[in-house]
Amino acid sequence: MSTRNPHMTESQTRRSEDDLRAALASLEQLAPSRESVLGPRTRPRRRAAARLRVVAAAACMLAVAAAVVELSTHTATTPGRTDTHPALQQAILTAFDSAAGMVLESRATVSGDGTVTGRTVSWMGPTLPRPGTTVRYRFVSTTPGGHPRSELSELYTARRPDFSGLGARFVGSGGVTRRITTVNYSTRTWTSRPTRQDAIVSLADDPALLRREVALGLWRVSGHVTIDGRPALELVWKASPATGAWPVGSPGRNGALRRTLWVDAHTYLPIRQRIQLGSGSPGPFFAVTADYRLLPPTPANLAMLQPVIPRGFTRTHGPHGAVPLPVSPFL
């Protein structure tokens, strides 16, 4: 066992060889499946071009889905007073930073034109990656009743979050994907391939972007509320042209996008975010409400970041393979 007392810092912790053996053995859970290694594929370099074409097709589908949304002005409830006290802003940033190594679980309800069209659950770890480090993101979409539709898992290298992916669509802000795995439950197929493209991350699941927006002052406190019995601060979002955030002409800059964030009043960690696009009068209306949980990086929670391929599903390699259908403009 490690020798540690409360007065020792992390850098002073001593470990035994047994600690080392146990830590190494815990990595066995990362072992890929036999199928993923022995699947019907040829040498990766020879397949690179075909894989990129498939991924590009997936990206196009997402972009088209976002582009068809007709944007209009939304008449939401007018927020109350705003509060941008620097100390509060710093407290929220510090809270985000304290959860950097944890796993973010996001459970969201997707609505379109007044009805629930689907649900999603995603996991991201680490929650706030340093640039250059590896991030895992797994996004599962289901029917309103909870039956799985598709799954997308990415292994990507984080970069400093920016707003480059938020023009026509609302994904892809913080990294370059190294591997993408998709599962399509309707066709009972799946794919897994290396790639080099912007990471596809739902706007509702992007804590690195959220943190940057807080740092830029894009979130203002609008009131105190209670969510599931927990005191919370309600914040509303507004992209300011002065900050350079969000591309000019994008929904984030023309008023079509409304976002509300709730953070715990004691810990300042995010609890919930609601994103609305359009008003529905006239035109489409989409909304995503995501509830967040920050999970410790236990083996069980880290396992949630790994893609799950149901038994009996077929691996495909062609451009018409297991590309998941987008469930909303936000992924």
Next chain:
Amino acid sequence: MTEPRVTFEAFLEAELGSLLRFAAVLTGDAGLAEDVLQEVLFRATARWDSIGRMDQPRGYVRRMIVNEYLSWRRRSWRSVPAGTGEDVSDRQAPDIGAEVVQRHALLAELARLPGRQRAVIVLRYYEGLPDAEVAHVLGCRPATVRGYAARALAALRVDSAAPRPRRQLRTEAGTCPPGTPT
């Protein structure tokens, strides 16, 4: 020309599970483990006529995996596995067991080791190989292996149960030549 002692299919049936786990522990990354093992098995199939006649084909394939991993590290030295463990706040996560946090921190430090030091640690403490065999896998001398191990254990703050003679710990690691199997 003699037939291989073991067919590639029989080899996979017997050894693939342990090779999957070894690749995962060595790389600390499921995706990379998959890529490394896939690349190695692809090359192994092309040369199975000779590999299959060896006394220990598993040892040779394991050596190929180590060399492929080290080659990847040279190409992609900036990438390290996810998570640091250092950013986890006890205040924000009171339900984290101390053991889990410490193990996570140890894995993060392990991920930051240079490739050859990590390979030595995995081969010695996961595969349980004596230093002479580790040296054979890496294509260097046992003294070099001990040098790598000493530096890695010092970086990880691991107390060795059986301290080695000081003159061995002081041995200059030198440079391991790239392993033969590729």
